[in-house]
Amino acid sequence: MKDEFYIDIAKESHLKYVDEILETIADAARVRGTGIAKRSPGYIIQKINEGKAIIALQGDTFAGFCYIETWGHDKFVANSGLIVVEAFRGKGLAKAIKTKAFDLSRKRYPDSKLFGLTTGLAVMKINSELGYVPVTFSELTDDEMFWKGCQSCVNYDILTRTNRKHCLCTGMLYDPQRVKKKDEEEPKSLSVYKRWLRFKQSVFLNGDKKKNSNPKNETDSKKEADQKSENGKSSYFKKLNLKFFSF
Ligand SMILES: CC(C)(COP(=O)(O)OP(=O)(O)OC[C@H]1O[C@@H](n2cnc3c(N)ncnc32)[C@H](O)[C@@H]1OP(=O)(O)O)[C@@H](O)C(=O)NCCC(=O)NCCS
16 A cells, blocks of 8 residues: 555665665755765664664665664663655654654663754654653763764864854753653642642632533533544544554
């Protein structure tokens, strides 16, 4: 079917796409006018052989790619080299590839911090949805090898001039410890909020309820709200018009 994509961990049978992956990344960097971190075919082959890459295909046609890198003795993980072939952009494919790479990173490196550097709004949006937050560069890895990758960027002089404090990219970080702490704290604050909301409703809505001669009962309203929410969700997926699957 036209809009069905295979999105999964790349394996040996996908090595035939390596040249196309590198060409697509290089073409996109030229269009954006940015520099490009040097990636040799050998590097991409290694990522695929180690099970650290995600590939998207439509049938046999290459559609997108991303891979995992680790820094600072595995304390930091970056999902790098994200690319979607121009013809397949704007369909939610980057989001799906990044989500797979994120899940794989969390599975393989559950205690590591995930981070990224980007100037792209699409990547910022996707990262935010995954739970990344913007941070200063001091929060990111201090692994010299990682920062060496910036040398080929056209803005490298800004990074060096600011002693690696800022550049045009935004640093984003997913810290599993912070997320865990937030998850533990949230139910408490949520229950306080819910109690406060119930109190407000009882104070302000009671009068209205009395005035209303034909009130909808609570169950009907809830059903209606649930239905609206379900419709919202399904229309979002209809908008994407995509079926992601993996073998
Ligand atoms: C950036 C790129 C990967 C996005 O791929 P895509 O499949 O079109 O992205 P998606 O359809 O998954 O979009 C994800 C979100 O970003 C938004 N988005 C996509 N392209 C965008 C753009 N150029 N500008 C602003 N927002 C954009 C989408 O609207 C969507 O947001 P939403 O969830 O609020 O609707 C693709 O354009 C690309 O390969 N560009 C060249 C390489 C590149 O820039 N890589 C990133 C390096 S950091």
